[in-house]
Amino acid sequence: MEAGKAYPRGRRGKGVRIAPLVLLLLAVFPLYGWGAASARLELDRPEAVFGEGVTLRLRVGGAGSLDSSPRIQGLRDFIVSEGVTSSRIEIINFRKNTYIEHRYSIQAKAPGVYTIGPAEVRAGSSVFRSNSVTLTVREVAESRDDKGTAAEGPVFLRAELSKDTVYAEEPAIYTVKLYRLIKVSNLSLDIPDNPALSFKKLGEPLEYTADIDGQPYQVLEVRHEIMPLSQGRIKLPPATMDMVAYEQGRGQRSFPFNDPFFSFSTPRQKSVASNPLELNVKPLPEEGRPADFSALLGTYTMESGLDKDAISAGDTASLTVTVEGRGNVGRIPNLSIPDIQGVKIYVDKPSVRIEPDARGYKGVKTMKWAFVPQKEGAYEIPPLTLTYFDTGAGAYRRLRTPAYTLNVRPGSSGQTAQQATPGLRQNVRAGKDKKEVEEVGRDILPVHSGPEALHAGAGSMPRPLLFWLLIAAPPLVYLGAYGAGRWMSPSREYEGQARAKGALRHFVKQCSSERMAAENLLSEVREYFNRRFGSSLGTLTPEEAGTILERQGVSTEAKERCVSLLDELTQRVFTGRGSCPFEGKSELLSLMRQIDRMAG
Amino acid sequence: MKKATLLILFVLFFPIFSPAASEPSGEELFFRANQAFREARYSEAVEAYQRLIEQGHASGHLYYNLANACFKMNRLGPAVLNYERARFFMPRDADLSFNLSYAQDRLTDAVAPPGQAVFPVFFRLNSVSLAELFRVFIVFHVMVFAVLLLRLRVRSELTYYLLSASLFLWFGSGVSLGLKYVETLSDDRGVVVAKQADVLAGPQEGDTVLFRLHEGTTVSQERFEPDWRLISLPDGKRGWIRHADVESIMDRRLRSKVVPFS
Structure with a gap:
């Protein structure tokens, strides 16, 4: 890279860091606009006692700013004090929503049932209309x-x-x-x-x-x-x-x-x-209790819908039934559809949503079925019924979905149940001439009658003796081996003797090279002295060698000769000729053999 | 003549009074139980499997067979109870999982079985038995000391890493074993064996009936009073149930087999 064209390291790094952030901001804000516009009116509770204040909230979503104050109908009979106005921005799935919330505190001038709303707000050229809410204000005495x-x-x-x-x-x-x-x-x-x-x-x-x-x-x-x-x-x-x-x-x-x-x-x-x-x-009245009553109480509605009424054989049509209401909503039963000849029915897992509001818990249960007709014809999906006890009216009620007719055209060959709605219970590989395995009956699998059945085998813990043996044996074996090793290993004295015994052999072996350098030879002589006489010298001077040999009982002649040769060798090493061979090597070798024999 | 008659009589009667004839061997009883099961004499099969368990032959297969026989007699409570007991011995047995799942499908109460007390840490504790975990631990236990032994002679880099790996596995399996031991020991689950059982607000007849359970439902047992057990369900419902209506999954015989030193 040419020096003139190189970017300063810091600047380039900063640019690289900012780029993803800019891209992210561009991705989040301009590409996706505001969420859908809406206005919603809410009360903090549907009932109040006369004299109590109630909070009324108007939530406007999807509008950047409002051009005028909201106009709310039905507040003539209330003392209204405007509370706070707040705005909030939410970004969900890269979609930005802005909410403006107006909060009012209202107090009825007299008891009664009031309908408040709808509210109107203007933002630009758009006018948003909200829903209406009902507030019941009771007398104090009530x-x-x-x-x-x-x-x-x-x-x-x-x-x-x-x-x-x-x-x-x-x-x-x-x-x-x-x-x-x-x-x-x-x-x-x-x-x-x-x-x-x-x-x-x-x-x-x-x-x-x-x-x-x-x-x-x-x-x-x-x-x-x-x-x-x-x-x-x-x-x-x-x-x-x-x-x-x-x-x-x-x-x-x-x-x-x-x-x-x-x-x-x-x-x-x-x-x-x-x-x-x-x-x-x-107690619930016995009179008029249906045989299929499932202990469901409250008020409920049931809606149903078949997504297609005409399909080809092998295609899928889905029936959705939604039961919604208040009461003991946890008891909304799972409805079932009887078998229809020539149609495979796949049941989806029902979804239940139970959530609280000011009037109690309300629940919605959605059940789905997928119908896969095997051949052409007209099939009737029978009505589904739900019975419950209407606590308001004090009577048993029966809800019923309409009967649906599914018209089935001849299908193309190879079309089978695999085309059922994704997410419904089906997991069959596609392929010509393959059929879904049908469950004809259900039963338990047979008893285990092999001889191993009488023995717990791997499922049973070992007996206590074996348990402790398995736990204790490995550390005991290790400790035993460690102790034995310590006990059987040679003592330091014995080790020294062994080392001394092999010192000459080692020395001769190391000095076998003809062109051995003087400095290496001096090093091997030192090693011999350390091994043979149990010393630990870092350097060996001729004087030290003489003292050691004298102490070991070596003859004066041999000692002096050794000192003289070592002096010569040391001189050579320390005068810069250590890499050259030493002429007196063979004499030194024979002298060492002689010393080894003499020494104690 | 007299002596000969006596001898014949003795020979004829001796086998009847011999201990072998009165007390069939484990294998024989097991064969008879299986035969009874195959010939749909389920109550005889149940009796024989129970005798085998009482004789000390308790195994996962026996509890499984006993549960099958109970199931065939439409006694879902004892069936679920014994399938659960069998799981302590053979948690991954496919037949057992299938049959237990089928039995649970047929239960009246939509109650999820109580969860495990300890979460899996190093191993999937649900799918291994305590004994299997113990065997795994023993393997690593032996491995650790074998490598230590090796290091007495060979102190190389290889043995250093071998020792580190062995210690890690030894520690992991040891912790898992401990967790599984605690979990098995503290298993407080019970199964409703009565066809229908009222759960009351207090341990006294006449107390308010809080809810009703049906055969085969698995509950957690919190406390025991004379003739009563305090039970709870995963959704938080609690109450007192008659002692005879529920049987503990982990009974004394099973405990002695699967949780030693407890």
Whole structure:
């Protein structure tokens, strides 16, 4: 690479880092626009007691900004105070949605049933219209508890039931409301425990204001769906709520300006209890009970649809049945279609969606079947029925889907059940002349009668003795081998003797080369002395060699000759001629043999 | 003459009173049980398989055969119970999985069996028995000490890596064995053996009936009181059930066979 054309390393790195980010932003924002535009009106709850505030939310989606304030019909009979307006951006699957939410607090001027909406909002040239919602405002005296809601001090708790009398397994709404004029924290609700009732929490707690005896109480509302599991009169003991209450002490004033912001309240642990309640649980009437009644209660609707009414043999038509309603929705049964001669029926796994709202749990169950006719003709799909007990009307009801006729044209050869709707139960390889394996009957597989059946074999743990033997044997063997090795291995003294014995042989072997360098020869002489006399010298001087030989009892003549030869060798190495051969090597070898014999 | 008559009588009667005639061997009893099963005399087969288990021949195959015989008698509770017991010995047996699945399809209650207490860590603990895991552990146990032994003589790089690998496998299989042991030991599952059983709010007759269970449903047992068991279902339902209506999968005989030193 030419130096002039090279990019500075830092700049190029930054460019590389930014490029994917830019591409990502381009991919996310301009390519996909706004999501679909819509406006939706919602109430925080469908029922309220006169004097209570209700939160109304208008959610406008898919509009960048609104040109004017929303116009909501049906608010003439309410005191409306506009709350906050917020906007939110969501990016889901590379689709950007913008929501603008207007929140209002509304309070009915009189009890009654009100329809609020639709709301209209204008964004650019588009006008969005929302849905309508219904709010029922009850009289205070209509409250389900005996006394109605009357102020009982700065903090009090009330409980109420949506119905006093229900059928067994019919859900009712149990509502606990905390009314407060003072600040509280660390709230803990203890709902009554009764084995004859099952409790399920409904959504998040609601907060609103309620006017009681002319005082604006803050209300915290917690809802539960209760389901009676037995019949008779069931007592619900009072619910209790523990909290830390910040009550202003006597004689204390908010200073300055009598503003609560400056008040000095003292925290105090407080517990309040609600009123007890009683629920009357009636049995379901015997009269008119259908034979196929599946203990389903509530109000339900059933819809069905066949996606195609004319297909070719081997093609697939799907029937979808949706049951939707409120009540003990967990008991919506799986419907079944009887066999149809000449049509293979594949059942999809039913999907169930149960979700809470202000009125309890609502459920939707969707069941699907795929029909694969084997030959041409007209096939009738019989109607499906669902029976339930309508708790509102107090009568058994039967829902029925219409009968469908499936007209089947002759199919092309080779078309078989493999073409069934993807996702439905089928897993057959495509191929001419292949047929799906049909299950003709079902039974268990036979007994095991081989002789091994009497022995637990690999499935049984070994007996305790064998167990411990298997665990302990390997470490014991290892320890034994280690100990034996230590015990049998030669001592250091013996090792030294062995090394000394082989020292001369090693020396002769190493010096076998004719053209051995002087420095290598000196090194081998040192090695011989270390091995033969048990020393560990890094360097060997002629004087040290003389001392060692004298100590070992070598004759003076041999010692002096050795010292002289070593002196000559050392001189040669340290005067820069260490790589040259040493002429006195053969003399040194014979001298070493002589010394080896003399030494002790 | 008198002596000869006595001798004949003795020869004739001796086999009847011999211990072999009164107490058939394990193999013989097993053959008879299988024969009874094949000839659809299922109650005889059940009795014979139970006797074999009581005699100490407990094995996965015997529990499986016993379950099959119970199933044929339409006693789904004992069938599921014994299939579950057989799984402790042969968790991957295809026949057993098929039959258990079929038996569970025929149960009345739509209750998922309680899950395992310990999650699989190094091995898929569900698909191996405790004994198999023990054998795997023993292999690595022996391997570790064999490599240590080798390293007494050969301290090479190869033996170093061999030792590291062996130690890793030894530790992994040891932890898995421990987890499986704890899981098997703490198995608190029981199977409803009564055709229908009421689950009450308290351990007393007359308490409120909370829900009703049917034969073959697997439950978790939390506590035992005289004549009562506190059971729970995976969806959180709890209550007291009569002792006789439920049988523990891990009974004393099975425990002694599959969980030693418990």
